[in-house]
Structures are given as structure tokens and as C-alpha cells.
Amino acid sequence: xxxxxxxxxxxxxxxxxxxxxxxxxxxxxxxxxxxxxxxxxxxxxxxxxxxxxxxxxxxxxxxxxxxxxxxxxxxxxxxxxxxxxxxxxxxxxxxxxxxxxxxxxxxxxxxxxxxxxxxxxxxxxxxxxxxxxxxxxxxxxxxxxxxxxxxxxxxxxxxxxxxxxxxxxxxxxxxxxxxxxxxxxxxxxxxxxxxxxxxxxxxxxxxxxxxxxxxxxxxxxxxxxxxxxxxxxxxxxxxxxxxxxxxxxxxxxxxxxxxxxxxxxxxxxxxxxxxxxxxxxxxxxxxxxxxxxxxxxxxxxxxxxxxxxxxxxxxxxxxx
Ligand code: ACO
Numbered sequence: 140x141x142x143x144x145x146x147x148x149x150x151x152x153x154x155x156x157x158x159x160x161x162x163x164x165x166x167x168x169x170x171x172x173x174x175x176x177x178x179x180x181x182x183x184x185x186x187x188x189x190x191x192x193x194x195x196x197x198x199x200x201x202x203x204x205x206x207x208x209x210x211x212x213x214x215x216x217x218x219x220x221x222x223x224x225x226x227x228x229x230x231x232x233x234x235x236x237x238x239x240x241x242x243x244x245x246x247x248x249x250x251x252x253x254x255x256x257x258x259x260x261x262x263x264x265x266x267x268x269x270x271x272x273x274x275x276x277x278x279x280x281x282x283x284x285x286x287x288x289x290x291x292x293x294x295x296x297x298x299x300x301x302x303x304x305x306x307x308x309x310x311x312x313x314x315x316x317x318x319x320x321x322x323x324x325x326x327x328x329x330x331x332x333x334x335x336x337x338x339x340x341x342x343x344x345x346x347x348x349x350x351x352x353x354x355x356x357x358x359x360x361x362x363x364x365x366x367x368x369x370x371x372x373x374x375x376x377x378x379x380x381x382x383x384x385x386x387x388x389x390x391x392x393x394x395x396x397x398x399x400x401x402x403x404x405x406x407x408x409x410x411x412x413x414x415x416x417x418x419x420x421x422x423x424x425x426x427x428x429x430x431x432x433x434x435x436x437x438x439x440x441x442x443x444x445x446x447x448x449x450x451x452x453x454x455x456x457x458x459x
Contacts, residue, residue, distance in 0.1 A: 140264050140265065140267065140270075140306035140307065140308065141261065141264060141265060141306070141307065141308070141309065141310045141311045141312075142257065142260050142261040142264045142265075142272075142304045142305075142306065142310050142311045143304065143305055143306075143307040143309065143310025143311070143457075143458075144302045144303070144304055144310070144426075144457065144459070145204040145206070145303050145304065145305050146200045146201065146202070146203035146204025146205070146206060146302065146303040147199075147200050147203055147300070147301065147302050147303075147423065147426055147427040147430045147431075148195075148196045148197065148198065148199025148200030148201070148202070148203055148300070148301045148302075148427055149196050149199065149298065149299065149300040149301065149420075149423060149424040149427040149428070150187075150192045150193075150195035150196040150199070150298065150299050150300075151182040151192070151296075151297065151298040151299075151414060151417075151424070152182040152183055152184045152185065152186075152187040152192070152297050152298070153182070153185075153186075153187075154182060154183050154184070154185050155180050155181075155182060155183075156180060156181055156182070156183045157169075157179065157180045158172045158173065158178070158179060158180065158293070161292065161293055164286060164292070165286070165287065165288075165289040165292060165293075166289060167289045167293055172293045175389075175391065176293070176294060176389045176390065176391065176411075176415075177389060177390025177391065177409070177411055177412055178293065178294065178389075178390075178411055178412060178415045178416075179412045179413065180412070180413055180414075180415075181295065181296030181297075181413075181414055181415030181417075182296050182297055182298055182414060183281045183296065183297055184279045184281055184282075184297040187279070187297065188222050188279060189218055189220055189221055189222050189228055189277045189278065189279045189299070190222050190228055190231040190232070190235075190277075192277050192279075192297070192298060192299035192420075193216055193218075193228055193231070193232050193275045193277040193299045193301070194231070194232055194235040194236065195299070196275060196277065196299040196300055196301035196423070196427075197232050197235075197236055197273055197275055197301045198236060199301070199427075200273065200301035200302055200303050200427075201236065201273070201303060203303070203430070204303035204305075206271065206303050206305075208236040208237045208238040208239075208241075209237065209238065209239060209240055210240070210271050211238040211240065211241040211271050211272065211273050211303075212240060212241055212242065212269045212270060212271055212272070213241055213242055213243075213260065213263065213269040213271070213272040213273070214229040214232055214233050214238060214241045214242070214243040214244075214272070214273045214274075214275075215229060215243075215244060215245070215246050215256045215259060215260065215272065215273075215274050215275070216228040216229040216232060216243075216244075216245045216246070216256075216275045216276075216277055217245070217246045217247075217248065217252025217253050217255065217256040217274070217275065217276045217277075217419040218245055218246075218247070218252065218276070218277050218278055218419055219247055219249045219252065219278065219283075219328070219418060219419065219448070220278045220279045220280055220282060220283055220418070221245060222279075227243065227244055227245040228245050228275075228277065229243035229244050229245050229275075230243045230244075232273070232275065236273075238273065241273070246259065248419070248445075248447070248449060248451045249326075249418060249419065249447035249448035249449060249451060250386050250388065250416070250418045250419060250421065250445055250446060250447025250448065250451075251316070251386070251419075251445035251446060251447050251449065251451035251452055251453060252276055252418070252419030252445070252447075253274065253276035253300070253419050253420070253421075253422045253423050253443075253445060254314075254316070254386075254422065254443055254444070254445035254453050254454070254455060255316060255445070255451065255453065256274045256276070256419075257274060257302075257304070257311070257314075257443070257455055258314045258316055258453065258455060260272045260274055260304050261311045261314065261455075264304075264306040267306075269306070270305060270306045271303070271304075271305045271306070272303070272304045272305070273301060273302075273303055273304075274301065274302050274304055274423075275299060275300070275301040275302075275423070276299065276300050276301075276417075276418075276419035276420040276421070276422060276423045276424075277298075277299035277300075277419065277420055278297060278298065278299070278417055278418040278419055278420045279297045280295035280296060280297055280347075280416070280417065280418055281295070281296075281297050283295075283328050283346060283347050284346060284347055285346035285347065288346070288347075290349070290351060291346075291347050291348075291349050293415075294349075294388075294389075294415060294416050295347070295415050295416045295417070295418070296414045296415030296416065296417050297417065297420075298414055298417040298420045298421075298424050299420050299423075299424075300420050300421075300422070300423025300424040300425075300426065300427050301423060301427075302423055302426065309458050310457060310458060311455060311456070311457050311458075312373055312375075312440075312456040312457065312458060313369065313372055313373045313455075313456050314369070314453060314454065314455040314456070315365050315368050315369045315372065315453055315454055316451075316452070316453030316454075317361070317365065317451070317452055317453055318449050318450065318451050318452075319449070319450045319451075320449065320450075322353070322357065322450045323448070323449060323450065325349070325350040325353040325354055325357075325450070326347075326348070326349045326350070326354055326447070326448040326450070327347075327348045327349075327448065328345060328346065328347045328348065328448075329345035330345075355389070355391075355392065357446070357450055357452075358388065358389075358392045358396075358446050358452075359392055359395040359396060359399065361446060361450075361452045362385065362392075362396045362444050362446055362452065362454075363396050363399040363400050365444065365452055365453055365454045366383065366396075366400065366442055366444055366454050367400075368454075369442065369454045369455075369456055370456075373456055375440065375456060377400065377401075377402055379440050380402075380406065380440050380441065380442055380456075381406070381435075381439045381440060381441055382406055382407070382408055382429070382434070382435075382439075382441045382442075383396075383397075383400075383402070383406055383407050383441070383442050383444065384408065384422055384425055384426055384429070384441055384442070384443045384444070385407060385422075385443075385444050385445075386416075386421050386422055386444065386445045386446055386447065387409060387410060387411035387414065387416060387417070387421035387422075387424075387425060388411070388416045388421070388446075388447075389411070389416070390409055390411060390412070393407050393409060393411075394407075408425060408429060408434070409425075410424065410425050410428055418447065419445075422443055422445060426443075435459045436459065437459060438458060438459065439458070439459040440456065440457070440458055440459075441456075441457055441459060442454055442455065442456050442457075443455045443457065
């Protein structure tokens with residue numbers, strides 16, 4: 140058996156922040172942000188949280204799939220911006236949707252989180268361990284951002300996307316995934332410092348730190364490489380692929396991947412103009428939009444590819 144996506148959902152905060160709005164917060168402008176990243180606006184959480192957006196996306200995905208939450212046997216939430224160290228976000232979702240029979244845990248792989256979650260579910264389903272899963276990518280990146288750092292605060296946004304996945308005869312075909320901890324320092328966000336009665340430490344909130352150019356170079360090199368590795372591994376030709384659904388970090392990264400692969404830009408759908416980089420949420424939000432617009436038909440072959448902090452990256456080939 141293999142993992143098949145049978146329903147999708149997404150949820151973003153109501154509050155919209157345009158590039159123009161940001162130019163009143165830091166020294167930046169729409170021209171710089173648009174030309175360097177493609178981003179025009181992003182959603183920023185106020186009332187919303189990682190749990191509330193996860194629950195809202197999950198309910199929509201369950202409805203789209205026609206799945207009774209009690210039939211779920213697994214919930215994974217991919218996030219690097221949870222509301223709590225514990226309980227994990229997935230247990231909060233389990234409680235909110237009434238998925239009383241599911242085991243629930245979070246997975247941390249930054250912007251590759253949804254993809255790594257999908258591959259984890261695939262492994263469980265292939266092994267016959269679980270049959271019906273809910274996978275969510277959810278982030279409140281706005282709470283990790285240094286709002287005085289114009290180099291990073293313009294890039295990210297908040298949101299959540301979800302997919303109901305079930306074990307079927309057809310669905311995921313294969314995947315590749317990689318990590319390189321040696322390059323980890325180019326993109327970081329520190330958690331709490333060690334602090335106790337023996338070694339007290341003043342806690343100060345830390346924020347996202349990013350060296351933009353090494354991250355850019357990593358993405359434009361590794362994404363085409365891993366997609367090629369996946370095509371070769373599965374004996375699939377580029378012509379068979381209808382869409383490449385890439386992590387929505389930056390339109391220049393996506394354009395460059397298309398160019399390096401000699402594939403038309405139309406095969407690389409994007410919505411980052413409206414949401415910025417929502418980390419683990421970006422692939423499932425885009426997938427949900429494509430699903431609801433009727434862009435995906437049964438039997439279509441698509442490749443999902445995630446890349447981000449860790450460094451982590453990978454790709455999955457699916458039949459819709
Ligand atoms: N507005 C105006 N000017 C700015 C801004 C801004 N928001 N940010 C930086 N600048 C300035 C810099 O200070 C610098 O000025 P200087 O030349 O006077 O020093 C100049 O613009 C150029 O800065 P660079 O950092 O060299 O700009 P670059 O062309 O590399 O673009 C960017 C920066 C957009 C971050 C690019 O490196 C990039 O896209 N990197 C990949 C980032 C990314 O996508 N990360 C996430 C992927 S992984 C994940 O999702 C977790």
C-alpha cells in the first residue's frame with residue numbers, strides 16, 4: 140500500500156501586511172522586496188496561533204476528504220513555530236477535531252517539514268502500520284522574526300495547510316530526502332538557553348538569523364539535483380510531470396530551478412506573492428489552492444519539493 144492524498148485544507152490569518160505596510164516599519168520598499176523575492180504581501184497572526192490555524196486547516200481537509208476524525212490513526216504536524224514545547228501541536232489538533240483513535244506528534248524540519256512528514260507517513264503506510272493520517276504544516280513565523288531586521292522580516296508569513304492521506308494501491312510513487320547539518324549555521328533560530336539554579340542565564344528572545352546568499356545558492360543547486368535523482372530513481376521523464384509544487388520561499392529560486400531543469404515556468408505554480416514564505420505550511424497551502432481550483436486530476440503526476448533550515452531538502456513523486 141502507498142500514501143494517497145484524498146483531501147486538502149488551508150487556513151491563513153485575516154490580517155494582510157503589504158510591502159508598503161512594511162516600508163513603514165523598516166527601511167525597505169515594494170520595488171526591492173518584489174524584485175528580489177516576488178513577495179507582495181503576507182498574512183500575520185493576531186488572534187490566530189499555530190494550533191488554531193492547524194485546527195482550521197485540518198477541519199477543511201477532513202471535510203474535503205469526507206473523513207470521520209475517529210477513523211484517523213495518525214496525526215503529524217510539521218512546525219518550527221509551535222505554541223508550546225509540550226503538549227505537541229498534533230495532540231492539540233487531535234483534541235480539537237475529536238480524533239480519539241489517532242497517535243499524534245510533531246515533526247521539525249523547518250521548510251521541509253511537510254515533505255518529510257509526507258515521507259514519514261508513506262513509510263508507515265508501506266509497512267502497513269497506519270491506514271489514515273492527517274498531515275499538517277503550520278507556522279507562526281511572525282513570532283520568530285526580528286521586526287527590525289529588514290533582511291529577514293520581509294520574507295516570511297503565517298499560515299497552515301493540511302492533507303488527509305490514506306493507504307491505497309496508488310498514490311506516492313517514491314521520494315528522496317537529505318540533510319546537511321554542517322551547513323546548519325546559515326539559517327537558525329535558537330530556542331531557550333540552558334538556565335538553571337547552578338548555571339543561571341538571562342533569557343533573551345532569539346530570532347531568525349539567515350545568510351541569504353548561501354541559502355539561495357543551496358536551494359537553486361540542491362532542488363534540481365534532488366528532483367533529477369527522483370526522476371532517475373523512478374524511471375520517470377520530465378514530460379510525465381504535470382506540476383512541480385515547490386516550497387514557496389522566493390520566486391527567483393523557483394524561476395532558477397525551472398531554468399536549470401529546462402522546464403516551462405507554467406509547471407511551477409506559485410502563490411508566494413500573497414503569503415510570503417510560510418515555511419512548512421507553504422507546500423500544503425499551495426496544494427490546497429490547486430486542488431480547490433480543479434488544477435489536479437486523478438492520475439496526474441506531480442512532484443513536491445521542500446528545502447530549508449537544517450539544512451534539509453527532498454522531493455516526492457505522487458500520483459494524484
Ligand atoms: N529592503 C531594502 N534593502 C534591503 C533589504 C530590504 N528588505 N534587505 C536587505 N537589503 C539590502 C542589504 O542591506 C544590502 O545593502 P548593501 O549592499 O548596502 O549592504 C542589499 O540590499 C543587498 O543585500 P543582499 O542580502 O546581498 O541581497 P540579495 O540580493 O542576496 O537578496 C535575499 C537577499 C532576498 C534574502 C536573497 O539572498 C535570498 O532570496 N535568499 C534566499 C532566502 C530564502 O529564500 N530563505 C528561505 C529559504 S529556506 C527557508 O524557507 C527556511
